[in-house]
Amino acid sequence: xxxxxxxxxxxxxxxxxxxxxxxxxxxxxxxxxxxxxxxxxxxxxxxxxxxxxxxxxxxxxxxxxxxxxxxxxxxxxxxxxxxxxxxxxxxxxxxxxxxxxxxxxxxxxxxxxxxxxxxxxxxxxxxxxxxxxxxxxxxxxxxxxxxxxxxxxxxxxxxxxxxxxxxxxxxxxxxxxxxxxxxxxxxx
Numbered sequence: 001x002x003x004x005x006x007x008x009x010x011x012x013x014x015x016x017x018x019x020x021x022x023x024x025x026x027x028x029x030x031x032x033x034x035x036x037x038x039x040x041x042x043x044x045x046x047x048x049x050x051x052x053x054x055x056x057x058x059x060x061x062x063x064x065x066x067x068x069x070x071x072x073x074x075x076x077x078x079x080x081x082x083x084x085x086x087x088x089x090x091x092x093x094x095x096x097x098x099x100x101x102x103x104x105x106x107x108x109x110x111x112x113x114x115x116x117x118x119x120x121x122x123x124x125x126x127x128x129x130x131x132x133x134x135x136x137x138x139x140x141x142x143x144x145x146x147x148x149x150x151x152x153x154x155x156x157x158x159x160x161x162x163x164x165x166x167x168x169x170x171x172x173x174x175x176x177x178x179x180x181x182x183x184x185x186x187x188x
Contacts, residue, residue: 005096006088006113007031007182010106011122012152014133016168020122021100023175024182031186032095035087037069039080053084071101071108083109096186103158110161118185120178121162125169127153 007024011017025031037053039060048054055063060080064072072082083105091097099109103121110119124130130152134145159165164181168174 003095004092004116005186006092006099006109006117007096007185008099008101008106008109008117008119009122010101010103010119010155010158010162012103012124012130012155013148014130014137014152015122015124016133016171016174017122018100019171020166020168020174020178021098024178025098027179028182028186030095032091032097034083034091034097034099034101036101037063037072037080037082037084037087039078053087070112071105073102073104081105103155107158107161110163118164118182119162120181121159121165122168122174123156123159123165125167129169 009017009021025033035049035051035053037055037060039055039057040052042048042052042054046052046054057078057080060072060082063069063084064082068084068086069082070085070088072080074080083099083101088097099106101109106119106121110117124133127149131145131149134140134148140148166174166178166181
């Protein structure tokens with residue numbers, strides 16, 4: 001497998017992105033996983049540099065000002081997430097990397113890394129199917145489903161920036177399609 005390539009996964013909530021990313025990591029164990037930076041506090045047994053890089057808001061903003069992020073987003077006031085250039089470059093020296101990021105971050109990563117990156121956009125077959133998937137989870141209120149659907153409609157407009165769009169209407173088919181696409185890219 002080639003080193004120094006990036007696989008970028010983006011999708012609206014409920015599209016199956018995390019399930020497909022997990023499958024890909026099982027099938028391609030030499031593929032590294034991007035460790036993001038955040039200003040949120042660690043949860044449970046999370047460790048700095050393992051699950052996330054944890055920074056104070058001031059530390060994070062200082063890194064923004066000095067151009068240390070490939071991409072970042074202030075998701076909520078004072079709650080930042082981002083990808084450090086230094087971490088990506090360090091990982092790319094020894095492996096290719098999988099990113100599981102929001103659509104804005106995915107687009108920025110693709111713009112920054114160009115041909116070294118494969119931007120895969122995962123989507124449900126329709127907003128109606130997406131609504132059903134979110135409802136079946138049982139952990140989302142009707143009001144939250146409506147908010148997520150409105151956001152998903154906006155996020156789906158980012159599919160035009162992707163190199164590949166995988167429609168997840170059948171999980172096994174999506175897994176097979178995805179694995180073939182990624183293997184071709186990594187071996188090219």
